Amino acid sequence: MRALVYHGPGRKAWEEVPDPTLQADTDAIIRVDAVTICGTDLHILKGDVPAVTDGRILGHEAVGTVQSVGSAVKNIKPGDKVLVSCITACGACRYCREGSYGQCLGGGGWILGHKIDGTQAELVRVPFADTSTYLAPSGVSDENLLMLADILPTGYEVGVLNGTVRPGDVVAVVGAGPIGLSAIMGAKLFSPSHIIAIDKADARLEAAKQFGADIVINNGREDALEVVRALTGGLGADVAIEAVGVPATFELATSLIRPGGHVANIGVHGEPATLHLEELWIRNVTITTGLVDTYSTPTLLSLLRGDAIDAGKFITHHFTMDQFMDAYDVFSRAAETSALKVVLTRS
Numbered sequence: 553m554r555a556l557v558y559h560g561p562g563r564k565a566w567e568e569v570p571d572p573t574l575q576a577d578t579d580a581i582i583r584v585d586a587v588t589i590c591g592t593d594l595h596i597l598k599g600d601v602p603a604v605t606d607g608r609i610l611g612h613e614a615v616g617t618v619q620s621v622g623s624a625v626k627n628i629k630p631g632d633k634v635l636v637s638c639i640t641a642c643g644a645c646r647y648c649r650e651g652s653y654g655q656c657l658g659g660g661g662w663i664l665g666h667k668i669d670g671t672q673a674e675l676v677r678v679p680f681a682d683t684s685t686y687l688a689p690s691g692v693s694d695e696n697l698l699m700l701a702d703i704l705p706t707g708y709e710v711g712v713l714n715g716t717v718r719p720g721d722v723v724a725v726v727g728a729g730p731i732g733l734s735a736i737m738g739a740k741l742f743s744p745s746h747i748i749a750i751d752k753a754d755a756r757l758e759a760a761k762q763f764g765a766d767i768v769i770n771n772g773r774e775d776a777l778e779v780v781r782a783l784t785g786g787l788g789a790d791v792a793i794e795a796v797g798v799p800a801t802f803e804l805a806t807s808l809i810r811p812g813g814h815v816a817n818i819g820v821h822g823e824p825a826t827l828h829l830e831e832l833w834i835r836n837v838t839i840t841t842g843l844v845d846t847y848s849t850p851t852l853l854s855l856l857r858g859d860a861i862d863a864g865k866f867i868t869h870h871f872t873m874d875q876f877m878d879a880y881d882v883f884s885r886a887a888e889t890s891a892l893k894v895v896l897t898r899s
Contacts (some may be wrong), residue, residue: 555609555673556876561599566876569609572669572677577622580681582636586615586694586897587671587873589883590638590702591731592820595797596665600822604666611672612638612664613701615694625681633688636671636678638702639846640664643683653683654843660684662843672876674898686849689857695895699863700852703893706818706844707734707795708852712742714840715791715816719743724780724789725765726805728756730866730892731818732795733763737861739791740764746783750776750804755890762865771804780808787811794818799825811835818842868892872899 555569572581590613596604604610614636618628628634641648642658654661660680664670669677678684688697712735717723721744725732728751739747740763749760752772760768767783769776780789788810794802797819803826805815815837832839855861868891871879879894886892 553674554873555669556611556880558596558604558606558608558610560606562597564597564610564880566874569673572675574620574622575677576679577624578680578682580621580625580628580678580685581619582614582616582634582676582678582685583619584614584616584671584674584676584873584898585633586698586895587611588613588698588701588893588895589672589879591729591797593665594884595820595822598822600820601666608665609669609673610665611670612662612666613698614671614676615688615698615701616676619675621681627682628685628687633694634685635688635697635700635849636664636676637684637686637846637849638662638664639684639844640679641683642680648683651847652845653847654845674873686853689853692856693864694897695867696856696863698895699866699893700849700856702844703730703734703866704738704852704861704863705846705848707731708738709844709846709848710818710840710842711735711793711795711816712738713848714842715793715814717742717744717791720745721790722746722748722780722784723791723793724748724750724776724805724808725760725793725795726750726801726808727795727819728753728760728765728768729795729886732793733759733866733892735793735795735818736760736763736765739793741855741860748780748783748789753887759892776804777807784810789813791816797821799823803828806832806837806839809835809837811837813837815839866893867895869894871896873897874899
């Protein structure tokens with residue numbers, strides 16, 4: 553088969569590799585029908601994730617068709633269409649029993665495209681298939697379903713739920729890329745009084761309006777702190793969601809928050825950020841971080857089936873799998889291409 557293979561910082565190739573095989577009785581082999589590229593893949597290519605070694609197949613999101621299953625797999629069978637979650641769950645360890653699948657101790661967590669070969673391939677081996685895949689609901693396209701593999705659960709869990717967004721809140725989202733837009737979409741479900749999107753790219757701020765932001769701030773031209781304080785009587789936002797993963801945006805999020813507010817960090821950070829405890833400790837500020845657990849996937853599937861969320865709004869570019877290198881190029885130059893999510897399908 554062919555797959556997108558990492559060969560060290562800045563180097564990748566769409567090349568021939570051996571087909572995956574069942575290695576445990578809880579495995580499934582999935583034919584990948586639709587796959588996407590994540591911002592985390594770009595972090596890997598920059599060298600920010602040293603656990604990813606030369607020769608690893610990248611990718612941790614897919615919709616596909618089951619080809620074969622191990623003898624212990626009960627919930628899916630060959631021929632089934634499934635969503636492959638970005639998080640693999642053994643289902644039995646302490647963290648899985650708490651719903652914290654991202655911290656799985658039994659061989660799961662974020663392993664696809666990280667510690668084992670991932671989904672940017674024609675075939676993928678999925679460990680613990682019963683607890684790491686979801687049967688595709690009827691009437692939902694592969695592309696829309698694909699947005700529930702990672703981006704929507706991440707924005708919803710790590711941003712909205714960790715940030716404890718409540719009705720009437722003022723929510724500031726720093727970064728209007730795909731993850732920030734996911735947080736905006738999720739926050740909208742809780743009826744905040746205002747959702748403020750902050751970014752330096754006008755195209756992404758326009759997209760933020762389409763996803764539910766009612767106020768947008770270009771912090772390359774405007775003082776975001778001044779605007780937020782003016783809107784909130786000088787207090788600051790109830791919830792600030794960091795959705796970029798660089799020191800400046802984290803520090804901005806902590807400066808925007810009111811006393812007693814919540815800062816929810818979603819961004820993947822590749823270098824240290826300053827935590828101004830000398831200012832924050834006295835203001836009763838809560839800061840959360842997190843890797844997505846995907847415990848919300850069943851809820852999001854229900855919302856998708858009921859048309860309460862429009863996952864297709866994320867998709868801006870389409871490619872076939874033999875165009876993987878082009879897709880990476882477009883996605884990595886999002887400021888120029890206005891790419892949100894790219895989807896690659898079988899040719």
